[in-house]
Amino acid sequence: RRALRVHAVAELDKTAPIVRGGTSSVPAPADIANKLRYLFGRNGDYTTADAYQGTAWSVREKLIDSFNKTHEYWKKEDPKFVYYLSAEFLMGRSLINTVYNLGLEGEYAEALNQMGYEMERVADAERDAALGNGGLGRLAACFLDSMATLDLPGWGYGIRYKYGMFKQALKNGYQVELPDIWLTKGNPWELRRDDVKYEVGFGGRVERRKQGSKEVTVWTPSERVIAQAYDNPIPGYNTPTTSNLRLWDAVPVTEFDLGAFNAGDYDRAMLERERAEGISAVLYPNDSTPEGKELRLKQQYFFVCASLQDVLSRFKAVHATDFNLLPEKACFQLNDTHPTIAVAELMRLLVDVEGLDWDQAWTITTKCLNYTNHTVMPEALEKWPVKVMAKMLPRHMEIIEVINEGWTKWLAGHLKDLKPEERAKRVAAMSIIHENPWNKDEMLVNMAYLAVVGSSAVNGVAAIHSNIVKDEILNDFYQIFPSKFQNKTNGVTPRRWLAWCNPELAALITDALGTSEWINDTEKLAGLRAFASDKSFQAKWSAVKKAKKAKLAQLIKKVHGDDVNQEALFDIQIKRIHEYKRQYLNVLSIIWRYKQLKKMSPEERKKAVPRVCVIGGKAASAYDMAKRIIRLVTAVGDVINKDPDTQDYLRLYFLPDYNVSLAETIIPAAELSQHISTAGTEASGTSNMKFQMNGCLIIGTWDGANIEIAEETGIENVFVFGVRAEEINQLRKERKNLKTDPRWDELMRDIESGMFGDKDYFKPLVDSVNNMKVGNDWFLLANDFASYLKAQEEVDACYKDQSEWLRRSIMYTAGSGKFSSDRTIREYAEDIWHVKPSRPTIA
Numbered sequence: 001r002r003a004l005r006v007h008a009v010a011e012l013d014k015t016a017p018i019v020r021g022g023t024s025s026v027p028a029p030a031d032i033a034n035k036l037r038y039l040f041g042r043n044g045d046y047t048t049a050d051a052y053q054g055t056a057w058s059v060r061e062k063l064i065d066s067f068n069k070t071h072e073y074w075k076k077e078d079p080k081f082v083y084y085l086s087a088e089f090l091m092g093r094s095l096i097n098t099v100y101n102l103g104l105e106g107e108y109a110e111a112l113n114q115m116g117y118e119m120e121r122v123a124d125a126e127r128d129a130a131l132g133n134g135g136l137g138r139l140a141a142c143f144l145d146s147m148a149t150l151d152l153p154g155w156g157y158g159i160r161y162k163y164g165m166f167k168q169a170l171k172n173g174y175q176v177e178l179p180d181i182w183l184t185k186g187n188p189w190e191l192r193r194d195d196v197k198y199e200v201g202f203g204g205r206v207e208r209r210k211q212g213s214k215e216v217t218v219w220t221p222s223e224r225v226i227a228q229a230y231d232n233p234i235p236g237y238n239t240p241t242t243s244n245l246r247l248w249d250a251v252p253v254t255e256f257d258l259g260a261f262n263a264g265d266y267d268r269a270m271l272e273r274e275r276a277e278g279i280s281a282v283l284y285p286n287d288s289t290p291e292g293k294e295l296r297l298k299q300q301y302f303f304v305c306a307s308l309q310d311v312l313s314r315f316k317a318v319h320a321t322d323f324n325l326l327p328e329k330a331c332f333q334l335n336d337t338h339p340t341i342a343v344a345e346l347m348r349l350l351v352d353v354e355g356l357d358w359d360q361a362w363t364i365t366t367k368c369l370n371y372t373n374h375t376v377m378p379e380a381l382e383k384w385p386v387k388v389m390a391k392m393l394p395r396h397m398e399i400i401e402v403i404n405e406g407w408t409k410w411l412a413g414h415l416k417d418l419k420p421e422e423r424a425k426r427v428a429a430m431s432i433i434h435e436n437p438w439n440k441d442e443m444l445v446n447m448a449y450l451a452v453v454g455s456s457a458v459n460g461v462a463a464i465h466s467n468i469v470k471d472e473i474l475n476d477f478y479q480i481f482p483s484k485f486q487n488k489t490n491g492v493t494p495r496r497w498l499a500w501c502n503p504e505l506a507a508l509i510t511d512a513l514g515t516s517e518w519i520n521d522t523e524k525l526a527g528l529r530a531f532a533s534d535k536s537f538q539a540k541w542s543a544v545k546k547a548k549k550a551k552l553a554q555l556i557k558k559v560h561g562d563d564v565n566q567e568a569l570f571d572i573q574i575k576r577i578h579e580y581k582r583q584y585l586n587v588l589s590i591i592w593r594y595k596q597l598k599k600m601s602p603e604e605r606k607k608a609v610p611r612v613c614v615i616g617g618k619a620a621s622a623y624d625m626a627k628r629i630i631r632l633v634t635a636v637g638d639v640i641n642k643d644p645d646t647q648d649y650l651r652l653y654f655l656p657d658y659n660v661s662l663a664e665t666i667i668p669a670a671e672l673s674q675h676i677s678t679a680g681t682e683a684s685g686t687s688n689m690k691f692q693m694n695g696c697l698i699i700g701t702w703d704g705a706n707i708e709i710a711e712e713t714g715i716e717n718v719f720v721f722g723v724r725a726e727e728i729n730q731l732r733k734e735r736k737n738l739k740t741d742p743r744w745d746e747l748m749r750d751i752e753s754g755m756f757g758d759k760d761y762f763k764p765l766v767d768s769v770n771n772m773k774v775g776n777d778w779f780l781l782a783n784d785f786a787s788y789l790k791a792q793e794e795v796d797a798c799y800k801d802q803s804e805w806l807r808r809s810i811m812y813t814a815g816s817g818k819f820s821s822d823r824t825i826r827e828y829a830e831d832i833w834h835v836k837p838s839r840p841t842i843a
């Protein structure tokens, strides 16, 4: 494997002349030893964890050299910047990515070898930076990689959570959550900026005061904290650009209340610290559905307020108060509704603090902001009670009221041709502030509406999703502002998700294409189509997949103690556990497969395609149904993995603590991956793209980015099943023409009768998918079941023809060019941000 990697490296060097060694001239082995000696007091006798620390701190210096050069250059050039505001950045590990993106892999692999270590093992000692839940946070991380690689002036802004996504463990087959204590050993990938701090206020009162002839608004918060900046350099690939992710940590305004301490009030002395630190303490572990907790709104305002102040302060240092120039120098992308308070905050900063008049400030604000919607789940569109917002952010609540007054007035004028009742209804339906439909006494601020009204562009994240945004979720707004609405199909970085996590496949691709340029020009992968049916190429392709499967088999052995058949089809479903993602449907089909195998004679079984099924993913701690699904997976696995009749042909493993690093091991090993959400529910999905890049076949519904993946790969190469999104509303409403299947009923009885134990615990799962009961089986599992089983039969038939399977596998990678986040980011830059590349010249 090493030989292959070295080969990939040699190729890279040819096309990547920009090797950024930084200013340090100390050779890597000596530098690593120096770091261990002077930072950690270690003198030889290193552990693997030491080797990681020494290497990381050594690499950090090179990174900072290139980071500083980039920022000096951008400061001098003063180009327009994009700021990606996101409550989540799911970065994963940094060592391999940094070393490879900087082109230092040869040097450091060699240094570690001399010390008796292998880079890959050393890299395993790093903790994941898990400051995100899932797809949305990981997308933000891929975007940063692409922005830097494309030399686009841009930063990410977010929160430096002390505890990231919880760690998941299994206890007797049930999920347990453990805190993610990731910072205890220090973080070599960040730089604390002691000179970059801003005050952020909450609560208090708002007053009007006379200032000369002008009336000004003064907000006096009752609670104040400091946002302390930490920079996380983001190295681009094959470029001197190293960009930045700036994360804010909340700290108290006064370090310590000595007065209270001296007066013997120890609790009060600590109180302010605890209250401040609580703001950036922990990531809310909800994926796609928000939790309306006040602390969450506090987090949102905290990072938005600090980020906007930071941007304005840099702007003013160059352009003084020429704020009309702001939209030419800065734009902000709101990653979902989480940072939407930015609409009101930018207005507050421009009007109250800088003294601009309202209309001028509004023009600037709407020119600077853009909003991405990431989910169709209606419960996910954030709405904050007016009461909560008025208490925590009284001035912002006023500002939102004024915005809404202007907006509804404008809207009524715009709709003047409608009949008065009709017009009043439409205006009420589109009001940013509206009644809670479940509680008439409560008024809510609809953050998605605020984002749409306050932005220049609104986009969805895959073609079908953007259409749903236009036709359903925000249809009223689309009718008023059709040109605001766009599509930006998601993408993933081909560096982390193919080149670095699968260097063996990368080397083979480079070999076939005669260049490694595909790493930042993925359209070149299309060249692989010419090799798809080439038997000798297929053999090499298959050898790489086998090596990756062996690695995953090792992991299964480590976690579950079992040896699995490495000739079996490796069938994977990894993503957050959610009813709409339908892991339950997958489990049911596995049970069905098990029952069929049981019925067969030993001779018949030998003809079956053996499968190793892997499911992984976290359930939000309060998501009861999702936790039951996990338990069902483990319970079914316990039965079938131990059955001597079938264990050679079918296994099911739940791999706990699914995260970015685990994905980097699993995805290259996957042969079939499942993306089986109910059509119209998964906005895009991004792991589907990662699997595709790694030559993994897909069984999936006509949903999210699956559709575009099928178009690029050739629909005949994808196992598509299930009802289409267009038919779903009808089916749900009328409950007519829903499909039933005797096999489904049999499986329901099996679970209910306790075939997998815990029958009381599984009862709500059985009840939830009773197809015929009104309101049940919202995600239409029963309806899609027969067509899913049929698609699974097609999978088996195809796998029996290995040459056909390999041909398809190659066609997947060949068709993945579109799904590079470089393409996505280029589209954002051209159609929304109007930001241009600015590559630092190397001194």
Ligand code: GL7
Residues within 6 Å of the ligand: 133, 134, 135, 136, 137, 139, 286, 287, 288, 289, 374, 375, 380, 461, 490, 682, 683, 684, 685, 686, 704
């Ligand atoms: C998500 C969508 O569910 C997912 O389909 C999409 O790929 C991702 C990135 O656009 O955004 N929306 C969301 O709230 N989460 C997602 O992963 C958590």
